[in-house]
Amino acid sequence: MYNFDVERPSTIQDAVKAMGREEAQPMSGGQTLIPTLKARLAAPSVLVSLTGIDEMKGVCLDDEGRVCIGGATTHATVAREAEAHYPALASLAARIGDPAVRNRGTIGGSIANNDPSACYPAGALGSGATIVTNNREIAADDYFQGMFETALEEGEIVTEVKFPVPTAAHYEKILQPASRFPLVAAFVAKFSDGVRVAITGASNDGVFRWAEAEQALSSNFSPDAVAGLSLDGSNMISDLHGTGAYRAHLCGVMTKRAVAAIG
Amino acid sequence: MTQVKMTVNGKDASGDVEGRTLLAQFLRDDLGLTGTHIGCDTSQCGACVVHVNGEAVKACTMLAVEADGAEVATIEGQANADGSLNVIQQAFQDHHGLQCGFCTPGMVMSAAALLKENPKPTEADVRHYLDGNICRCTGYHNIVKAIMAASGQDVSAIAAE
Known part of the structure; x- marks a missing residue:
């Protein structure tokens, strides 16, 4: 792994600011990105860690009954906290990787990476979810654009994903x-x-x-x-x-x- | 270099690390806690499992700077205060839950995390939870048996010794 600076912002605003640094790369749980860095398939100068941003964590229901999950919420947390609202989504989260990976990996990281074999993209697209970033909302139908390709622009961060709950x-x-x-x-x-x-x-x-x-x-x-x-x-x-x-x-x-x- | 401070096995620990320094490297190279093993280094094998703020994580896939301020528990802190093996460790010895021992620190740390969230797991629960801990010697039977025994359950009916 090549060396890099690490920024650990505690607000979305500070994270966006840190992403303005040259060759900055956001990192959520790092369960994909750290192995990628080890393989030298990515070499950012600055890694902006999103795991310390409390406003990007947690599971809640909005006024429309959608399950809203903060981008930095771990799979383990979704498995626990979405169970009562959207069991199929909780079950998806509970079966990603293994327990230790689920304690670090996040929904935002998975959605942003859009690995062609990842679980969350299927859950988000299948639910017709809305991807919320630091500056806009994107329908899942418009968001996933191909293998590792998304509608995200340079420096844009997935802050939340809103899931309509099917019957x-x-x-x-x-x-x-x-x-x-x-x-x-x-x-x-x-x-x-x-x-x-x-x-x-x-x-x-x-x-x-x-x-x-x-x-x-x-x-x-x-x-x-x-x-x-x-x-x-x-x-x-x-x-x-x-x-x-x-x-x-x-x-x-x-x-x-x-x-x-x-x- | 960035200074990191954390609590490791109840004691204050600190050091200067690079951005890329992994928690596993910090524990092993800076603190000398070599019980946390690095097997695959690609977050598959689980030999490096430690607890960060009470949750099992793979220390080879977490940056040391991200553990700044955290409470970290490693295999070195698992024994009882008098130095005797804790219930899980003792059960691994009693039920021959290891052969070469390389995966054992991660197995014990994962087992501890499992029993904390599920004190009376079924055999299937144990096997499912160990999804991310690979052992190439034992075939898992005795590891599963040891963890079941550590949970206080009767393991006489479980095959393979």
């Missing part, structure tokens, strides 16, 4: 046994006005909504409704853990299982 939802994943990231996972959320299906781990373009499955499930919410659907594997991640065609197949399997779990 029922489930996150189903099959683990890649070495990394314990999802090989493929589906987040299915049933709202009164329709169904959303978000898939992670599969596409070269990162997390995506499976429109055909959403349509089919919106008119008939049963595993059979998606049984005849298939996705094209030619633009899916193909590696030693699975071919694109295999991942495309798993999209259907994970979606069906998620629907079956909701019942």
Whole structure:
């Protein structure tokens, strides 16, 4: 790891200011970024630690009944505190990485990084969440723009994520046994006005909504409704853990299982 | 260099560190607490698990400066005040929960964190909680058995000794 300065702001305002320094990089729990720095795949001059910002921590409900999670809230905290409001989201958080990783890793870090195999992007896109930054609100549909690509601008920080709560939802994943990231996972959320299906781990373009499955499930919410659907594997991640065609197949399997779990 | 101050196993500790200094390096190289092992250095194996403000974390994936002001607990602080092994450590010895011992500090620290939040875990709970602690010798059976025993539960029905 190359050396860097560390700033530890205690307010969002100070964090934004620190991000104005040359080659500054925000860091939340660091569970992805620190290994990335060790591999010298990133070499910022200044690391702005977001873990000391109390106004970016915690889980609460807003006036619209949305579950609002501060960007620097750990997975372990979401697993505990979102359980009563949005169990499917709490369950997603409770299954990221391992206990020690969940005590450090945060929702903001995961959403900002947008790893193509991460769990939270599926939860946010599948729920139709709103990503709140230090200067605007972005709909999840506009936010996730491709593998490790988001709508975030240079120096912009994810301060909060607001989740509308569906009537029922489930996150189903099959683990890649070495990394314990999802090989493929589906987040299915049933709202009164329709169904959303978000898939992670599969596409070269990162997390995506499976429109055909959403349509089919919106008119008939049963595993059979998606049984005849298939996705094209030619633009899916193909590696030693699975071919694109295999991942495309798993999209259907994970979606069906998620629907079956909701019942 | 930045000065960091923290409490480690109940005692004040301080030192000057670089931004990139990991908590694991600070504990081992600056404080000489080499019980916190660095195995994979990529936050997979869990040999470096310590407690920061009561929560299990991987010390190889946390910067020392981020532990400034924190209360840190390592394997060196786990024994009883008279130097005898604590309940978890003793159970690892009684049930042969280790072979080479490299993963053991992390296993014991993870077990302590688990039993704090779930004092009577099921066998499945223990196995699930140890997801981030890798042992290449034991096959886990005796580690799981030791943790179950440390929780005061009857382990006579659990296979493999």
